[in-house]
Amino acid sequence: MEHKEDKKRNKGGRPKKGATEKLKYRVAVKLAAADYFRLLTQAHEAGVSPSEYMRECFRNGHVKERVSEEHAGHIRQLCGMANNLNQLAHKANAGGFSEVRWDCKVAVARIHELISKTGI
Incomplete structure (x- = not known):
């Protein structure tokens, strides 16, 4: 009886992500040096990682800059x-x-x- 209660008890931590929220697919993109450094610069100016910058571009067509x-x-x-x-x-x-x-x-x-x- 005690084991069943232990399993129902919340152990804390971050809740698990749903199947649609997980980032499980990887896409390799080859860039020229100028394009790569432009990506790094624009991601830095927006205050996000290059991967997040690319995801935002794909979703919205543009990246919204973070509030300073x-x-x-x-x-x-x-x-x-x-x-x-x-x-x-x-x-x-x-x-x-x-x-x-x-x-x-x-x-x-x-x-x-x-x-x-x-x-x-």
């Missing part, structure tokens, strides 16, 4: 500011807009500054 660390930091700051604006909106609804007017102006100015930095 700088942009990721700006996005995190914008999320925090959005949370602050929500708190100010709740405060304004509860106690009147005149109490939080200056705080709202400051928050909007900081958000505008971050958006202009990211180039959105």
Whole structure:
């Protein structure tokens, strides 16, 4: 009886991939030196491995570049500011807009500054 319970118990670790998710086929491609180094350069610029770059090209016809660390930091700051604006909106609804007017102006100015930095 104990052995059956042990088999049902989750042992942890990463779940097994399904048959459609496994990368089990290998394709050999011969490239000229210029093409090979172009592949390495473009994969590096996109922030992915050459194999992943080729898979993305095959799936989508193009490779989407990863978000840079700088942009990721700006996005995190914008999320925090959005949370602050929500708190100010709740405060304004509860106690009147005149109490939080200056705080709202400051928050909007900081958000505008971050958006202009990211180039959105």
